[in-house]
Amino acid sequence: MKTTIRILLAVAAGVFAQNSVYGPTGLNFVPSAFASEGGRWSGSLGGTTDDDPLWVSSIQGRFLDDRLEVGLSSTVWLVEGDSVGWNPMTTYAPVVPSVKWVLDREDHGRQSWGYSVGLSMPLGAWAAAGWRIRLPLASPEIHVGLGTPLNSIQGFGGVALDLCDLDGAVLPVRLTLDGAVAGSTGTLGSAEESYWSVGVSTRLGRNLTFQVLHRRDRAYGLVDDGRRPDGTSFLRILWNFGSASHEVAR
Amino acid sequence: MKTRIIPSLLVAAHVVLAEREPMAFQMFDVAPSTSHPAMAADLAWLEGGRASACVSTRPEGEAAVSAPHFQVLYGRMRIDRVAPFQVDSVVDRTDRTRLRLGTAMALSQIGAGSGEPGAFDLALGVAFERSGTESKWSNLKGDHQWIDLSAAARLGGWRAGVVLADAVDVSSDSGIGSDRHLELLLGRRQDDGLAWGGGLDLPLETDGEAGLRLGISREFREALVFQGELSTTYSNETDPESGADEFVRRSLDIRLGTRLKFRPWGTTEGDSWMRQFVDPHIRPGPDGFLLRGWEIGLSAGWDVVTGSAHPAIEIAKTF
Numbered sequence: 001m002k003t004t005i006r007i008l009l010a011v012a013a014g015v016f017a018q019n020s021v022y023g024p025t026g027l028n029f030v031p032s033a034f035a036s037e038g039g040r041w042s043g044s045l046g047g048t049t050d051d052d053p054l055w056v057s058s059i060q061g062r063f064l065d066d067r068l069e070v071g072l073s074s075t076v077w078l079v080e081g082d083s084v085g086w087n088p089m090t091t092y093a094p095v096v097p098s099v100k101w102v103l104d105r106e107d108h109g110r111q112s113w114g115y116s117v118g119l120s121m122p123l124g125a126w127a128a129a130g131w132r133i134r135l136p137l138a139s140p141e142i143h144v145g146l147g148t149p150l151n152s153i154q155g156f157g158g159v160a161l162d163l164c165d166l167d168g169a170v171l172p173v174r175l176t177l178d179g180a181v182a183g184s185t186g187t188l189g190s191a192e193e194s195y196w197s198v199g200v201s202t203r204l205g206r207n208l209t210f211q212v213l214h215r216r217d218r219a220y221g222l223v224d225d226g227r228r229p230d231g232t233s234f235l236r237i238l239w240n241f242g243s244a245s246h247e248v249a250r
Numbered sequence: 251m252k253t254r255i256i257p258s259l260l261v262a263a264h265v266v267l268a269e270r271e272p273m274a275f276q277m278f279d280v281a282p283s284t285s286h287p288a289m290a291a292d293l294a295w296l297e298g299g300r301a302s303a304c305v306s307t308r309p310e311g312e313a314a315v316s317a318p319h320f321q322v323l324y325g326r327m328r329i330d331r332v333a334p335f336q337v338d339s340v341v342d343r344t345d346r347t348r349l350r351l352g353t354a355m356a357l358s359q360i361g362a363g364s365g366e367p368g369a370f371d372l373a374l375g376v377a378f379e380r381s382g383t384e385s386k387w388s389n390l391k392g393d394h395q396w397i398d399l400s401a402a403a404r405l406g407g408w409r410a411g412v413v414l415a416d417a418v419d420v421s422s423d424s425g426i427g428s429d430r431h432l433e434l435l436l437g438r439r440q441d442d443g444l445a446w447g448g449g450l451d452l453p454l455e456t457d458g459e460a461g462l463r464l465g466i467s468r469e470f471r472e473a474l475v476f477q478g479e480l481s482t483t484y485s486n487e488t489d490p491e492s493g494a495d496e497f498v499r500r501s502l503d504i505r506l507g508t509r510l511k512f513r514p515w516g517t518t519e520g521d522s523w524m525r526q527f528v529d530p531h532i533r534p535g536p537d538g539f540l541l542r543g544w545e546i547g548l549s550a551g552w553d554v555v556t557g558s559a560h561p562a563i564e565i566a567k568t569f
Contacts, residue, residue, distance in 0.1 A: 104470045104524065108442055115470050127508045127548075129468055129476035144478050146506040146550055153550045153561045155506045181504060181552045183559020 016162075016174050016201055017209040017238035019044040023058045023073030023098035024120050027158040027178040028197040028213050031123070032143045033114035033130030035066040035102050039207065039240035046211070046236030054078070056234070057094045069100040069118075077122035078232065079193045079217045096121050110134045122193055123156065123180075124149030136168045143178075154193070156180035172203035194218040201238075209238040275302065275314050275323060277505045277549055277562075278477040280465030282409040282437040283445035285509075285545075285566065286316045286323065289411050289435065290352035290375030291402035293321050294359065299569040302545075306562035317569075321352040321377075342387040352377035354400075368406045375400040378420075395420040396428075402435075409447070411435040430454040443469035451483070459485045459500060471519075473528040475509040477549070499555075507549025509564075512541035543568045 018036045020026040021044075025036035036042060043059040060071035072094040079088065098120035106113045114130045128145025144157040158178025163171045179196035197215035204210050213234040279288030285300060287293055299317035304310075312325035329344045354375035357363045363371050377398040384391045397418040402411035413433040422428075431454050437447025444467070451461030465479040483500045515529035530540045545566040552559050 103474060106442075106470065113442075113468060113470065115474050115476060127476070129470075129508075131468075144476070144506065146508070146548070148550075148561065153552075153559045155504055155550065155552050181554060183550075183552050 016203060017042045017044065017207075017240040019058050019060060019071075019238050021046075021056050021058075021073075021078075021213070021234065021236075022075050022120055022122065023060070023071045023094075023096065024100045024118055025060060025069060027143065027160055027176045028199045028211075029195070029215070030143065030156040030158050030178045030180060031100060031116065031118060031120065031126065031128055031145070032141075032160075033102075033116045033128045033145070034105065034112070034132070034141075035062060035069065035100075035116075036060075036240070040242035042238065042240035044236050044238040046234050049233040049235060054088055054090050054232075055092075056090060056236070059094055060098075067102045069098075069102075071098045071100075071120075072096065073098060073121070075121070077193055078215070079195065122149060123147030123154055126154075126156075128156075134164075134168055136164060136166050138163050139168075139170065152182045152184050152193075154180050154182040174201040175199070176201065207239050207241050209240075211236040211238060275304065275312060275325075275564075277551055278465055278467065278479050278507060280435065280437065280447040280449045280463045280479055280481075281445040281467040281477065282439045282447055283467040283469065283475075283477075286314045286321065287352075289400045289402060289413055289433075290321065290377040290398065291354045291373040291400040291411060292409075293317075293319055293352055293375060294354035294356035294373035294402075295371070295404065300566055301569065302564055302566040304562055304564040306560055310560075310562070319353055319355065321350070323350040323352075324348070342385065344386065345384045347382045349380045350377055351379075370403070370405045373402045373404075375402070392423050394422045396422075407439045407441070409435070409437045409439065428455065429458060431458055437465075443472070445469075453485075457485070459483045471524065471528070473511050473513060473524075475507075475511065475547075477505075477507045477509075479503075479505040481505075502554040503551055504554060505549065505551040507547060509545055509547035511545045512543065514539070514542055 017038065018025040018032065019042055020031060021029050024031035025042070026032040040062050041060070045057045047053040047055045056075045058071060058073040060069055062069050073096045074091045074094045076089040076091065076096055098118065100116055100118035102114065102116045104115045110133050112132045117127045119125055124147050126145055126147025128143055130141060130143040132141035133139065139162040141160045146153065146155050148154065156179065158176060161175045163173045165171060176199040181194045195215055195217045197213055199211055199213040201209050201211040213236065214231055216231040275286045276288045278284050286302065293316065296316060296318045299315065301315045302313065304312040310325065310327035312323070314323040315321065325348045327346050329346060352375060354373050356371050356373035358371045363369065377400070379398065380395045382393045396416045397420060398413055398415050399417040400411060400413040402409060415433060416428050416430040419428050432452040434450045434452070435447060437445065439445040446466045449463040451459070453460055461481060461483040463479060463481040467475060467477040469475045482502045484497055485500050487496055487498050489496055510527070513528060515525040529542065532540050545568070547564040547566070548561070549564070550559055550561040
């Protein structure tokens with residue numbers, strides 16, 4: 001038992017890599033309002049678990065005292081409503097760019113507030129606010145934002161829960177739940193993506209994180225119910241490395 | 251605030267729903283930090299004036315001026331009803347105009363309270379509203395004028411209020427019925443920039459709608475604001491086949507918005523890079539600051555039931 005606890009605490013000394021499937025650091029698919037912690041560089045590689053897998057990968061780096069994050073992802077969007085149903089779109093290599101700028105972060109005791117803006121697919125230009133509190137048993141955080149690629153406007157949000165020991169030290173288990181709702185602006189056609197997803201992450205070591213995701217997309221009443229009517233499950237490996245990050249100064 | 255057209259006069263039910271959609275300035279009226287108070291009583295405690303213009307993709311145009319003790323709001327909107335999740339499938343179009351005039355007075359302002367910040371105070375407000383609706387589908391027009399009465403109390407950062415909507419029916423065209431209902435609001439504004447609140451709409455008519463609203467707002471550095479609100483309405487309806495009463499959800503809306511407020515950057519706030527955004531300085535000298543007192547905001551509302559979205563851009567000037 002003591003050995004198990006020692007192993008858990010040793011693993012807990014690291015931090016989770018938090019690359020979202022769409023690229024920017026965040027929850028499962030949506031970006032967060034905070035900069036990621038841990039190493040300056042991070043990446044991810046994963047795929048869906050069905051017979052016709054989609055491969056997703058990403059890589060990010062943080063600069064300017066962790067205010068600026070620049071990344072590349074292989075995911076453009078996973079669901080696009082069109083005349084023939086849902087049309088996932090990914091690229092073979094991470095070439096879809098993303099940028100995230102942490103405008104502000106405020107720490108008040110155990111609580112932290114953050115505000116970020118960015119550019120990424122499929123959200124387009126986005127802004128998000130987030131809140132986090134450190135508690136002895138579990139540390140929750142909430143992120144909410146909105147974004148637009150012009151032809152639609154999307155609201156997104158999610159929660160993450162880091163399980164902790166009774167002293168507030170983060171254990172290597174992280175639960176995430178996020179989702180988005182989109183509507184066409186009617187200006188350039190329709191590209192709507194509404195979904196929810198749930199994920200579980202666990203650290204495999206100081207720099208490696210393993211994540212299991214399941215995502216459900218909303219049926220839009222199209223003739224074709226989509227290629228993945230029972231949802232999409234992902235397995236991902238994430239890692240971070242490089243020099244320790246700097247805390248974003250107010 | 252809300253107008254309901256009697257369905258028995260063959261006016262389509264969706265016109266009723268369209269009438270209940272809030273205007274852009276009232277998308278975040280639950281949290282006490284709203285830019286243009288939706289409850290007239292809150293006008294008594296405004297510390298400055300604010301003029302706003304707003305456009306969205308409906309198309310829609312709104313203008314509002316709120317100042318201590320006074321508010322005027324005018325809006326025009328065109329609401330297209332489309333088949334869910336299909337483009338270019340407009341099956342009806344409703345044009346709507348709305349005018350609102352509000353005023354308020356607090357007890358502390360007539361010598362009945364201390365007026366100290368944080369002390370208990372009570373305010374009373376009155377709002378006159380006029381709403382005109384024209385359905386292109388049914389080619390019917392409706393005009394309604396009414397008065398809302400409101401009372402609000404504050405103690406420290408807490409705010410509570412009650413609105414009797416459609417308290418006095420000034421005039422209404424044939425076919426337009428009263429939508430008298432009670433709105434209860436409770437919220438708190440904290441020193442760290444966080445504001446939150448909840449609201450409950452209680453129908454006073456037998457076929458009215460009940461509603462629940464939850465809102466939150468966070469201000470960063472007194473310059474960046476992020477707002478969110480969730481609202482849902484229910485009505486008690488009779489199933490035409492079984493005759494049984496059912497509690498039916500009529501709407502579920504999510505609203506999110508963000509604003510950037512350009513303001514003078516304080517000398518004690520440090521020479522942060524953010525100063526360039528909040529207080530841009532384009533020329534040397536004290537008159538070289540640009541955009542002070544202006545605000546720009548982006549917001550959107552999503553109807554989760556139908557999937558429609560209504561983004562809006564607002565430009566405002568404080569005075």
